[in-house]
Amino acid sequence: MKLVKVVVLSGVPGVGKSTIAEKLAKKLNADVVHLSKLVIDNKLYIGYDKIRETYVIDEEKVSAKIKELINKCRKKYMVIEGHYGELVPKEYIDFFFVLRLNPLILYERLKERKWPERKIKENVAAEILAVPTANAISVLGESKVCEIDVTNKGIEEVVNEILDSIREGACPSKHFIDWTLLLDYKLLDKFLRNPVS
Numbered sequence: 001m002k003l004v005k006v007v008v009l010s011g012v013p014g015v016g017k018s019t020i021a022e023k024l025a026k027k028l029n030a031d032v033v034h035l036s037k038l039v040i041d042n043k044l045y046i047g048y049d050k051i052r053e054t055y056v057i058d059e060e061k062v063s064a065k066i067k068e069l070i071n072k073c074r075k076k077y078m079v080i081e082g083h084y085g086e087l088v089p090k091e092y093i094d095f096f097f098v099l100r101l102n103p104l105i106l107y108e109r110l111k112e113r114k115w116p117e118r119k120i121k122e123n124v125a126a127e128i129l130a131v132p133t134a135n136a137i138s139v140l141g142e143s144k145v146c147e148i149d150v151t152n153k154g155i156e157e158v159v160n161e162i163l164d165s166i167r168e169g170a171c172p173s174k175h176f177i178d179w180t181l182l183l184d185y186k187l188l189d190k191f192l193r194n195p196v197s
Contacts, residue, residue: 004031004073006092007166010085010132011099012123014109016150016158020099021081023159028077028166033069035062035082053119062087086135095166096144098133099158100177102151103191124191128179146171 007024009017018034025032039045044062045055062084070078070092080088085096101109103124110120126132136145146165150158161172180188 004070004075004078005094005166006070006088007077007079007095007097007162008085008088008093009079009081009097009099009162010083010136011101012083012106012127012132014106014113014123015099015101015127016155017081017083017099019155020150020158020162021079023155024162025077025079027159027163028079029075030077030079031069031073031075033066033078033080035080035084035087038062038065038069038082052122053116057084057087059087063089067092083132084135085132086139090140093140093144095162096136096140096146097162097165098130098136098145098147099150100130100133100147101127101149103127103179103183104187105151107191121191128183128188128191130176130178133176146173147177148172149177 007028007030009021009024011017021032021034024030039055039057039062042061042065044058044065046058047056048054049056066080066088106127107120107124110123115123133145133147148158148161153161165172
């Protein structure tokens with residue numbers, strides 16, 4: 001029987017998941033799991049995709065390891081963050097938040113990290129198309145997934161928004177973010193036409 005409440009933070013790289021997860025875990029006195037680190041440290045991958053410059057994870061092994069960590073956890077909360085948060089077994093998830101960031105700001109953040117243009121475009125396209133949200137909804141259903149727009153918000157503000165949602169047991173907003181309504185069609189074309197070429 002699971003005793004811990006599991007809070008999942010998902011979203012594309014660069015939206016602030018790791019930083020927010022650490023701060024949230026401190027406020028909740030929770031264990032925190034960084035999925036990318038977990039995968040690499042435990043070799044939970046089947047190979048490395050040189051073109052996309054990323055590990056190809058073994059989804060079954062990742063899910064099994066997460067179950068193991070949750071069942072061993074003796075704290076009231078566990079915060080799990082990663083861009084494939086939907087791999088956390090759904091029966092273990094109490095709260096699932098997708099952090100969203102204006103794609104233009106995301107583009108600049110990833111550029112500052114010196115990421116290759118191809119990889120930046122791939123992740124910006126995923127943000128525009130709400131891929132992490134779609135992945136989460138496909139596993140959990142729409143009612144279980146909360147999006148939080150982190151654009152122009154400080155870490156503390158985002159953490160407090162998440163804490164309020166946990167206390168109230170409800171999403172801060174029931175609408176989903178649609179960046180296509182805010183971006184010029186030329187920018188959409190730039191990011192969505194052959195993003196990985």
